[in-house]
Amino acid sequence: MIAEKTITWFAACRVSDVPANGGVCVKYNDTQIALFHFTRRDEWYATQNECPHRQQMALSRGMIGTQNEEPKVACPFHKKTFSLVTGECLSGDECAIKTYEVKVEEGMVYIGVED
Numbered sequence: 001m002i003a004e005k006t007i008t009w010f011a012a013c014r015v016s017d018v019p020a021n022g023g024v025c026v027k028y029n030d031t032q033i034a035l036f037h038f039t040r041r042d043e044w045y046a047t048q049n050e051c052p053h054r055q056q057m058a059l060s061r062g063m064i065g066t067q068n069e070e071p072k073v074a075c076p077f078h079k080k081t082f083s084l085v086t087g088e089c090l091s092g093d094e095c096a097i098k099t100y101e102v103k104v105e106e107g108m109v110y111i112g113v114e115d
Helices: none
Strands: 007-014 022-028 031-038 043-048 063-067 070-074 081-083 099-105 108-114
Touching (some): 022 108, 043 099
Antiparallel strands (some): 007 108
């Protein structure tokens, strides 16, 4: 029998706490999560905050943009880019990052984490 994954939604912050076309770091228990408001696309994304190259907690400070219509974030230190949708490294490396579901309700941003 395959166990079904359950999602726990936690209130990460207010919409106004996240800069337009930028990111912030939020914490859930001991996990740092990078939360992005891609206002040019009117979309929200969340990923792990740790860049896999040198294990630096920095992705929330990265620049967001698109590559072939794919929303992406670039690590501020190494400039490696990752898909904000799938977590795949778009710079040709084998590494990937974890992504999380995001929803906005009544001015609050919620991130879904798997239990």
